[in-house]
Each structure stands twice: as C-alpha cells, then as structure tokens.
Amino acid sequence: MNYRINENLCQAKLSIIRRISDLALENKQPDERVVLFSSGQPADEAMPVELVKEYTAKVIDEYGCDVIQYGGHKGYPKLFPEIRKFLNKDGEVAKEDDDFIITYGSSEAIFAVGSAFIKPGDRVIVENPTYLNATNSFKYCGAELVPVAVDADGVNIEALEEAMKGGARFFYTIPNFGNPSSITMSLEKRKAVYKLAVKYQIPILEDNPYGYLRFSGNEYIPPIKSFDQEGIVLYMGTFSKIVAPGMRCGFLCANKELIPKFVVFKGVSSSGNINWSQYIVTEFLKNVDINAHIAKISVIYEDKARAMYNKMKECFHPSVEYTMPQGGMFIWAKLPDTVKATDFCLDAAKNLRIAVVPGNDFFCGSPEDCSYIRLNFSKPSVEDIEYGIEKLGELTYKYCGK
Amino acid sequence: MNYRINENLCQAKLSIIRRISDLALENKQPDERVVLFSSGQPADEAMPVELVKEYTAKVIDEYGCDVIQYGGHKGYPKLFPEIRKFLNKDGEVAKEDDDFIITYGSSEAIFAVGSAFIKPGDRVIVENPTYLNATNSFKYCGAELVPVAVDADGVNIEALEEAMKGGARFFYTIPNFGNPSSITMSLEKRKAVYKLAVKYQIPILEDNPYGYLRFSGNEYIPPIKSFDQEGIVLYMGTFSKIVAPGMRCGFLCANKELIPKFVVFKGVSSSGNINWSQYIVTEFLKNVDINAHIAKISVIYEDKARAMYNKMKECFHPSVEYTMPQGGMFIWAKLPDTVKATDFCLDAAKNLRIAVVPGNDFFCGSPEDCSYIRLNFSKPSVEDIEYGIEKLGELTYKYCGK
Incomplete structure (x- = not known):
C-alpha cells in the first residue's frame, strides 16, 4: 500500500536525541554499562x-x-x-x-x-x-x-x-x-x-x-x-x-x-x-513551598554540574572548550574545529555505550561540520557522570591528539 | 496587536457540544438544576x-x-x-x-x-x-x-x-x-x-x-x-x-x-x-477480567438508555422519531421537519438549563435546517434523565404542536 504521507512529515525525522540514545542501548549485553548524557530529563531524586x-x-x-x-x-x-x-x-x-x-x-x-x-x-x-x-x-x-x-x-x-x-x-x-x-x-x-x-x-x-x-x-x-x-x-x-x-x-x-x-x-x-x-x-x-523546593533541587543540579565539570577538567583534552554552567541541565562543549561532533558521538555511543548529542541539529540547517557536543548532567547519577566523563575523556584524546 | 492567526484556525470553532453545555450553565443560580445531555462522557459509576x-x-x-x-x-x-x-x-x-x-x-x-x-x-x-x-x-x-x-x-x-x-x-x-x-x-x-x-x-x-x-x-x-x-x-x-x-x-x-x-x-x-x-x-x-468489566458497565448503560427511552416514550410528542439503542452512549432523535433543532436546543439550554446538542454540526456543511438532536444517556443520573426528559417532553409539545 502506498500511503502518500505528506512531505513535511516524511522530511521530519526522529530527534537525534532519541537516535543517539537508541544507538547506545542497541544490542546491549546485560553486563554492559550504558550512560546517557543525551536526554533532557530531570534528576529522579529531584522529582516528588x-x-x-x-x-x-x-x-x-x-x-x-x-x-x-x-x-x-x-x-x-x-x-x-x-x-x-x-x-x-x-x-x-x-x-x-x-x-x-x-x-x-x-x-x-x-x-x-x-x-x-x-x-x-x-x-x-x-x-x-x-x-x-x-x-x-x-x-x-x-x-x-x-x-x-x-x-x-x-x-x-x-x-x-x-x-x-x-x-x-x-x-x-x-x-x-x-x-x-x-x-x-x-x-x-x-x-x-x-x-x-x-x-x-x-x-x-x-x-x-x-x-x-x-x-x-x-x-x-x-x-x-x-x-x-x-x-x-x-x-x-x-x-x-x-x-x-x-x-x-x-x-x-x-x-x-x-x-x-x-x-x-x-x-x-x-x-x-x-x-x-x-x-x-x-x-x-x-x-509546597515552591522557593524551598527549587532551592532543594538546585543543590542536586549544582552538585551534578560540578561533578561533570570537574571530571571534564580532569579527563578531557585541554583543547575542548566549555564553562561551568550557572543553571539548566547541560554543558555545551566545543571540540577542536578539526573534530566532527557526529564522528565523536557515534563512536561514543557505539563503542563506549555513552550517549552524547552532537550539536549539528541544534544549528539551523544542521550543518555537517560542527564540533559542539551537548552533555546532560541532570539525569545520570554522579557515579555515572564520573565513569562516563572518564571514558569520554579518553575519547577526546583519540580525537584531539596527545 | 494584530496576530494574523492562520485562517484554518480562525474558521475552526469551539464544538457545539461545549457551546451548548456552557449556555446551559451560564449565570446559573445556586438553586437551579442543570442537566447535560450534551457530552460524550461515560457514567461516573462505570469508571474504576x-x-x-x-x-x-x-x-x-x-x-x-x-x-x-x-x-x-x-x-x-x-x-x-x-x-x-x-x-x-x-x-x-x-x-x-x-x-x-x-x-x-x-x-x-x-x-x-x-x-x-x-x-x-x-x-x-x-x-x-x-x-x-x-x-x-x-x-x-x-x-x-x-x-x-x-x-x-x-x-x-x-x-x-x-x-x-x-x-x-x-x-x-x-x-x-x-x-x-x-x-x-x-x-x-x-x-x-x-x-x-x-x-x-x-x-x-x-x-x-x-x-x-x-x-x-x-x-x-x-x-x-x-x-x-x-x-x-x-x-x-x-x-x-x-x-x-x-x-x-x-x-x-x-x-x-x-x-x-x-x-x-x-x-x-x-x-x-x-x-x-x-x-x-x-x-x-x-x-481486570475485561469481559466481566464490560458486562458490568453494559448493564449501567442499558439501564440508563432504557430510562431515557421509556421516559421519551412517555413524555415526548409522538411526532418525534427515535429508537432504543443497542449500545453506545446516545439516542439520536428526529423532530418534525418543521422544527429547527437549533431553536429547540437553544430554548432548552437557555430556559430549561437542559443541554441537548442540535444535529446540524454532525452533518457536512452544518446545514441550517436540521431537525435532529443528540441525547447522551451515559453521563447523567437516572434521576436527572427522568427530570430532564420530562422537561424536554414539554418543550417538544411547544415545538411540535398538540
């Protein structure tokens, strides 16, 4: 049956966020560890x-x-x-x-x-x-x-x-x-x-x-x-x-x-x-005292952001650029211009089972050349953050040279 | 500010179901009784x-x-x-x-x-x-x-x-x-x-x-x-x-x-x-034993349908046509061709606070002349059904003659 679905729907694609997460989970063995830095999910422990x-x-x-x-x-x-x-x-x-x-x-x-x-x-x-x-x-x-x-x-x-x-x-x-x-x-x-x-x-x-x-x-x-x-x-x-x-x-x-x-x-x-x-x-x-609630979850987010930032400082190649965020859920990092974020992220998802979103689709026209990556710190545990960032750190050295 | 909303949205209108229900409830006094035969809501007592x-x-x-x-x-x-x-x-x-x-x-x-x-x-x-x-x-x-x-x-x-x-x-x-x-x-x-x-x-x-x-x-x-x-x-x-x-x-x-x-x-x-x-x-x-559940709620719906049908038989002008449904949630009734359903329903909503939906908008092109009305029996109580149908019955005599 040829359904003749409208072009705008045919051209729309599943968000890279879902695709990269799926890739990290694909054919996962029971003993393999997966870390998703890809989502925009809040911390479980911040949810009432x-x-x-x-x-x-x-x-x-x-x-x-x-x-x-x-x-x-x-x-x-x-x-x-x-x-x-x-x-x-x-x-x-x-x-x-x-x-x-x-x-x-x-x-x-x-x-x-x-x-x-x-x-x-x-x-x-x-x-x-x-x-x-x-x-x-x-x-x-x-x-x-x-x-x-x-x-x-x-x-x-x-x-x-x-x-x-x-x-x-x-x-x-x-x-x-x-x-x-x-x-x-x-x-x-x-x-x-x-x-x-x-x-x-x-x-x-x-x-x-x-x-x-x-x-x-x-x-x-x-x-x-x-x-x-x-x-x-x-x-x-x-x-x-x-x-x-x-x-x-x-x-x-x-x-x-x-x-x-x-x-x-x-x-x-x-x-x-x-x-x-x-x-x-x-x-x-x-x-609920909303200000107190927000203050409480902010501490959770700050701790996680700091854990990620500190571990990045420790493990990432020095050519990668990023700052400690003041809020939100993400660290937005720039690899050197010579590195394609998609290569890096596909490698991480397939071979390390760590999902990080390449920046491409966040830019208009989804340019093929993009060296940004988006890392979510709110959802993974601090332990997962430290494990995942260490692994990604090794990968930055593979991509950015010694 | 002129927002220039798209025409298809501007032309779309709030469903007559909502409008007629709102009308029946408009400026209601605390002691006034309202009966809504207008919705497509299931019976409260059928919901787990x-x-x-x-x-x-x-x-x-x-x-x-x-x-x-x-x-x-x-x-x-x-x-x-x-x-x-x-x-x-x-x-x-x-x-x-x-x-x-x-x-x-x-x-x-x-x-x-x-x-x-x-x-x-x-x-x-x-x-x-x-x-x-x-x-x-x-x-x-x-x-x-x-x-x-x-x-x-x-x-x-x-x-x-x-x-x-x-x-x-x-x-x-x-x-x-x-x-x-x-x-x-x-x-x-x-x-x-x-x-x-x-x-x-x-x-x-x-x-x-x-x-x-x-x-x-x-x-x-x-x-x-x-x-x-x-x-x-x-x-x-x-x-x-x-x-x-x-x-x-x-x-x-x-x-x-x-x-x-x-x-x-x-x-x-x-x-x-x-x-x-x-x-x-x-x-x-x-x-849940789904067949047993369905059997249980069917009894509720049948009782209400029968209450509505019997009361209509007793109170509606004999020129109104309808049948006892075998299922679903509605009785679809036809007033004589000379009666405009919208007149009837507006009168019922405004003056009796009983909401019944005129059939017009269910027909393509929403013809102005339509003598059908839709009565929901699933949501109102049997008591409300009997009260509401009796009132509507009097209204049918006003519209259909003696």
Missing part, C-alpha cells in the same frame, strides 16, 4: 514521586471521578490562579490582560503556536543554536527558519534587527539557560529584544523551561514577558523540570484575546489535557 | 476510580520515577502486547504486520492521521452524519469533506463507491454505534467497504470508541480492520469509554511501516504520552 502518590489518593478522595473524566480544552480552572501566583512570585510576568491555556508540556505549546502562526514559507526567527524539537516543529509547520547568532549574553541584537527587517511570524527565544548553549540573555538585551519586537510588530515566543534551575549567579532576570505592554510576548512555561516531565503539564500565557484560538486548537488536536496531572500540579503549587 | 488510585500507588512503588519521567514518543512498550490481546480477544483484529502508537485519546489519533494524510484541498470521505470533532479536525487540516449517506445498516455502499471514484485521501467511519446516529454497520457492508477501499486504494480510518459498549443485539461483528490483508485500514481505539476518558489513552493500530511516521509526528506535536495513564491502563488490562 511520593507526593504524586499522596496527591493522587487525596484528589481522588476529594474529587472522585472528576480526576479521570474529560477535562476542558482550556485546562483545569483551579490551576490558572496557581500558575499566575507562581509566575508572578518574583515580579509581574502574567499581566491582568493575560490568560492561560494548559498544554502537554511546552512541546505542545510550541506546536500550537507554530500551527496557529506559520503558513508554508513563512519566516520564523530563531537563536542559533537552539532547541531542536522547537525548530523541528516549526519546520513541520512549514517555516523557513531565520537563524540569528547568540553571544555570551544572549542573542546578537544587530543580527536580530537585521532579521526582523525582513519580517517574520515570530521570534523564538529561550532567554534562560538556552538549550543547548546554557547561555542566559542579559536584562539589557531582553529590553532591546522587546523594543525590536514592538518596532517591527513581530511576536516573541518566550520559552522558559529552565529559568528556575539557577544554582549560581543568583540574580533574577525578569522574563521578556514582564515588559510586555501590548500582548506581543507569548510566554511558555512547564512543570516538567520543577515537578516532573511525565506530568506533561505546560502552559502558554498570552493576551486573553489570543487564548480562545488555542482553545479551539486543543479541541481539534487532542481534546484537552489530562485532569489528573493538572490536579496534582495544582496541589503541588498550593501546598 | 478506586482502581486508578490503587494502581497509582502500585506502579509508583514498583517503577518509581519512571511513572513521571518522559515517556517514549511511541508509547509504553508493555502496553502494546496488552492492547493486542485486548483487540484480538474476539478474533484477530491487529495482524502480525500491524503495530501501535499511543495517542491522547482517539482525538489525537484522528488529528495525527489528518495531519499526515491531508493537504489543503484533499478530499476525505465521511459518513453523514458523523462525529463532529473528527470533521472539525479534518477541516482544520484542509480537507474538502465528501459526505456519504448512512442507511440503517451503515454507510450506503453505492454512494460510497461513487465518492471513491472521485478519489480521496481516506474514508473515515465509525462502524459501531456511530456518533451521533448510534447506527452499526452490518458485516456484509463492512466486507463491501473493505473491497471498495482495496479497489480504489483509499485507506479506511476505522474509529471504534463504542464497539465494546453493546448491551443488546448480542452479536460480535468483526471490525473492518480484521479483513485487512494489505494494511489499508488504520484502526483507532481508546480506553476513554471502558476505563476513563481522563486517561487520554487511545491508540492507532496500523501497518508497522506506517507507525514510525506517527512516532515522528508525536515527537513534533506533543513529545509522547503521559506514562502514568499508560501504566494504569496496562495494569488494568493485565489484572
């Missing part, structure tokens, strides 16, 4: 799994079948004020004129915005490098990606203005601990980005999955959304990293005029979110 | 909510954080063999060459197939009337709907062949207790439909949410998928009606060559399903 069990019993006792009935397309009404409180705890992010819709993680929010805004051939401005699942989603929707370089303090403003002059449906940015680069955009740049968006009337899609995972640097930089006076910023958050990714509980916060469109989209695409996870997240936000 | 609580504790004790981590895009591997066993319990439906992907209810499976197959302007053949969320989804994807009439024993075969001659991306059908009509397609017609699909090489999208909710007639009619020798049938099932809709656990069963495409789609659109609900459904399928 016992609370989830407790809250499940609690909400079922309290709300009965409502917990497992159909929910509304927009989301669980009691969750919205809790999210607003959470978002605005350090300063006003969600304005009076803003409203919310609950999505299956920020993934679905990204796809919903892509579907609503992009027509085939439309330009979408993205940081380069950026989150590959977002660019995959925009490409699936037909976008022509317009890459803008990123400096150490965030997107390059001149390049962004140049890109905006050509018009675009929106600008997608991860201002806090950008994935994969772990770069944070400075306050000045956030203001400049907002000004440009207003000047060129190009909406900003602000993705903030990692903002609360800061373990050093210690400064709160307000999201771009907090400057928003005219509903030009669409802000996406998720409880994947601070509660659990398996809740698939993300949200889009945008001008209330816009939300009903996404409610219709949810009706068409997946018919509303799972009530259970929304009830659990509501309980969590109501009952 | 205590088991969900028990299984949640069990799987968290057994699998820990895996229950709330990211899941695979395809779904929870242990769920697949359980679905296969379930699907094939009365005869082979899923073949050796078939594979599965888990979706957020059948809603997401419908949308995924629509997205994968439909390009703007493509023809999609649908039964007329049919499930409005499916046609909304196909229209969102750009489909030109080709309606085919339905007889008492299922789709009209001659009309279907005529439609297929013109080509189409697929034919969407609900052969068991079609929504809204509650019509079941005969075995002969299923075979004929399959033959036509093969002849014209037009895939069949077979949607079977209600097939297990048969409480009389007592015959098992194999799904069209069970005749499938060449992977031309894409079969969609869901645990919404036999476990709980809030699990948002549906699936697509199709040739294994096709599934990887949908895995990519899931990666792009929502990044995999919630593990929790897949773990719960797996436990359910492993531990």
Whole structure:
C-alpha cells in the first residue's frame, strides 16, 4: 500500500536525541554499562514521586471521578490562579490582560503556536543554536527558519534587527539557560529584544523551561514577558523540570484575546489535557513551598554540574572548550574545529555505550561540520557522570591528539 | 496587536457540544438544576476510580520515577502486547504486520492521521452524519469533506463507491454505534467497504470508541480492520469509554511501516504520552477480567438508555422519531421537519438549563435546517434523565404542536 504521507512529515525525522540514545542501548549485553548524557530529563531524586502518590489518593478522595473524566480544552480552572501566583512570585510576568491555556508540556505549546502562526514559507526567527524539537516543529509547520547568532549574553541584537527587517511570524527565544548553549540573555538585551519586537510588530515566543534551575549567579532576570505592554510576548512555561516531565503539564500565557484560538486548537488536536496531572500540579503549587523546593533541587543540579565539570577538567583534552554552567541541565562543549561532533558521538555511543548529542541539529540547517557536543548532567547519577566523563575523556584524546 | 492567526484556525470553532453545555450553565443560580445531555462522557459509576488510585500507588512503588519521567514518543512498550490481546480477544483484529502508537485519546489519533494524510484541498470521505470533532479536525487540516449517506445498516455502499471514484485521501467511519446516529454497520457492508477501499486504494480510518459498549443485539461483528490483508485500514481505539476518558489513552493500530511516521509526528506535536495513564491502563488490562468489566458497565448503560427511552416514550410528542439503542452512549432523535433543532436546543439550554446538542454540526456543511438532536444517556443520573426528559417532553409539545 502506498500511503502518500505528506512531505513535511516524511522530511521530519526522529530527534537525534532519541537516535543517539537508541544507538547506545542497541544490542546491549546485560553486563554492559550504558550512560546517557543525551536526554533532557530531570534528576529522579529531584522529582516528588511520593507526593504524586499522596496527591493522587487525596484528589481522588476529594474529587472522585472528576480526576479521570474529560477535562476542558482550556485546562483545569483551579490551576490558572496557581500558575499566575507562581509566575508572578518574583515580579509581574502574567499581566491582568493575560490568560492561560494548559498544554502537554511546552512541546505542545510550541506546536500550537507554530500551527496557529506559520503558513508554508513563512519566516520564523530563531537563536542559533537552539532547541531542536522547537525548530523541528516549526519546520513541520512549514517555516523557513531565520537563524540569528547568540553571544555570551544572549542573542546578537544587530543580527536580530537585521532579521526582523525582513519580517517574520515570530521570534523564538529561550532567554534562560538556552538549550543547548546554557547561555542566559542579559536584562539589557531582553529590553532591546522587546523594543525590536514592538518596532517591527513581530511576536516573541518566550520559552522558559529552565529559568528556575539557577544554582549560581543568583540574580533574577525578569522574563521578556514582564515588559510586555501590548500582548506581543507569548510566554511558555512547564512543570516538567520543577515537578516532573511525565506530568506533561505546560502552559502558554498570552493576551486573553489570543487564548480562545488555542482553545479551539486543543479541541481539534487532542481534546484537552489530562485532569489528573493538572490536579496534582495544582496541589503541588498550593501546598509546597515552591522557593524551598527549587532551592532543594538546585543543590542536586549544582552538585551534578560540578561533578561533570570537574571530571571534564580532569579527563578531557585541554583543547575542548566549555564553562561551568550557572543553571539548566547541560554543558555545551566545543571540540577542536578539526573534530566532527557526529564522528565523536557515534563512536561514543557505539563503542563506549555513552550517549552524547552532537550539536549539528541544534544549528539551523544542521550543518555537517560542527564540533559542539551537548552533555546532560541532570539525569545520570554522579557515579555515572564520573565513569562516563572518564571514558569520554579518553575519547577526546583519540580525537584531539596527545 | 494584530496576530494574523492562520485562517484554518480562525474558521475552526469551539464544538457545539461545549457551546451548548456552557449556555446551559451560564449565570446559573445556586438553586437551579442543570442537566447535560450534551457530552460524550461515560457514567461516573462505570469508571474504576478506586482502581486508578490503587494502581497509582502500585506502579509508583514498583517503577518509581519512571511513572513521571518522559515517556517514549511511541508509547509504553508493555502496553502494546496488552492492547493486542485486548483487540484480538474476539478474533484477530491487529495482524502480525500491524503495530501501535499511543495517542491522547482517539482525538489525537484522528488529528495525527489528518495531519499526515491531508493537504489543503484533499478530499476525505465521511459518513453523514458523523462525529463532529473528527470533521472539525479534518477541516482544520484542509480537507474538502465528501459526505456519504448512512442507511440503517451503515454507510450506503453505492454512494460510497461513487465518492471513491472521485478519489480521496481516506474514508473515515465509525462502524459501531456511530456518533451521533448510534447506527452499526452490518458485516456484509463492512466486507463491501473493505473491497471498495482495496479497489480504489483509499485507506479506511476505522474509529471504534463504542464497539465494546453493546448491551443488546448480542452479536460480535468483526471490525473492518480484521479483513485487512494489505494494511489499508488504520484502526483507532481508546480506553476513554471502558476505563476513563481522563486517561487520554487511545491508540492507532496500523501497518508497522506506517507507525514510525506517527512516532515522528508525536515527537513534533506533543513529545509522547503521559506514562502514568499508560501504566494504569496496562495494569488494568493485565489484572481486570475485561469481559466481566464490560458486562458490568453494559448493564449501567442499558439501564440508563432504557430510562431515557421509556421516559421519551412517555413524555415526548409522538411526532418525534427515535429508537432504543443497542449500545453506545446516545439516542439520536428526529423532530418534525418543521422544527429547527437549533431553536429547540437553544430554548432548552437557555430556559430549561437542559443541554441537548442540535444535529446540524454532525452533518457536512452544518446545514441550517436540521431537525435532529443528540441525547447522551451515559453521563447523567437516572434521576436527572427522568427530570430532564420530562422537561424536554414539554418543550417538544411547544415545538411540535398538540
């Protein structure tokens, strides 16, 4: 049977993150050790799994079948004020004129915005490098990606203005601990980005999955959304990293005029979110001291980041470049220009059973030559980090010379 | 801010099911009684909510954080063999060459197939009337709907062949207790439909949410998928009606060559399903005697259907036509041609606070003149059914004369 699947789907491919993890696990023997630095998963020990069990019993006792009935397309009404409180705890992010819709993680929010805004051939401005699942989603929707370089303090403003002059449906940015680069955009740049968006009337899609995972640097930089006076910023958050990714509980916060469109989209695409996870997240936000919780998990992440960084310092070839991150989940490292990240990562996955993601697919156009690799420190144990980095260290010497 | 949302989303509207329910609830006073015959929700008393609580504790004790981590895009591997066993319990439906992907209810499976197959302007053949969320989804994807009439024993075969001659991306059908009509397609017609699909090489999208909710007639009619020798049938099932809709656990069963495409789609659109609900459904399928469970809930549904039917016989104007259903969740009733269903339903919602869905949007093109109404009997209590039908009965006399 020739199914004639649409080209945009045929051209889309399984994320390199999944492919490299699969490769490391392929035909694994029982006694072989596998270390995955490839995922974006939070630490198991940072996830409140016992609370989830407790809250499940609690909400079922309290709300009965409502917990497992159909929910509304927009989301669980009691969750919205809790999210607003959470978002605005350090300063006003969600304005009076803003409203919310609950999505299956920020993934679905990204796809919903892509579907609503992009027509085939439309330009979408993205940081380069950026989150590959977002660019995959925009490409699936037909976008022509317009890459803008990123400096150490965030997107390059001149390049962004140049890109905006050509018009675009929106600008997608991860201002806090950008994935994969772990770069944070400075306050000045956030203001400049907002000004440009207003000047060129190009909406900003602000993705903030990692903002609360800061373990050093210690400064709160307000999201771009907090400057928003005219509903030009669409802000996406998720409880994947601070509660659990398996809740698939993300949200889009945008001008209330816009939300009903996404409610219709949810009706068409997946018919509303799972009530259970929304009830659990509501309980969590109501009952847990969120600042204390974030402080607690930040320690876990810092310890792991430091373990990885220190071991890299000890074992990696000195020509490899990287810095100790101040938050997030990743170390973004650069091998010498002569080394192809894909060769390095395929070798590591196949022969060491260590999964590290080559940087290629995070760059627009997935250039064949790329010497960056992304290392996740949040999910593996410290023991696995030390074992894995030592092995990878040996590999850097194979690739970078003595 | 002018957001310039895509036309297909702007044209899509919130389902009449939600709108009519909202209307009945609008500005409700505390002492006012509201009855919703508008939903497609299962009966609360048919949902194993205590088991969900028990299984949640069990799987968290057994699998820990895996229950709330990211899941695979395809779904929870242990769920697949359980679905296969379930699907094939009365005869082979899923073949050796078939594979599965888990979706957020059948809603997401419908949308995924629509997205994968439909390009703007493509023809999609649908039964007329049919499930409005499916046609909304196909229209969102750009489909030109080709309606085919339905007889008492299922789709009209001659009309279907005529439609297929013109080509189409697929034919969407609900052969068991079609929504809204509650019509079941005969075995002969299923075979004929399959033959036509093969002849014209037009895939069949077979949607079977209600097939297990048969409480009389007592015959098992194999799904069209069970005749499938060449992977031309894409079969969609869901645990919404036999476990709980809030699990948002549906699936697509199709040739294994096709599934990887949908895995990519899931990666792009929502990044995999919630593990929790897949773990719960797996436990359910492993531990519960599924035939006994279905028999138990069938009694609940039959009692409610009979309560509604008997009360309609007693209270409705004799010119209203309907039959006692043999399964499913709905009575599909026809008012006299002179009565506009929308007038009737708006009146009921606004003035009686009883939500009944007018049939218009279930028909292609949502004709303004339609005298059908859809009444859900599964969700309201028997007491609410009797109260609501009595009130609606009075309204039929207002609209149909003495």
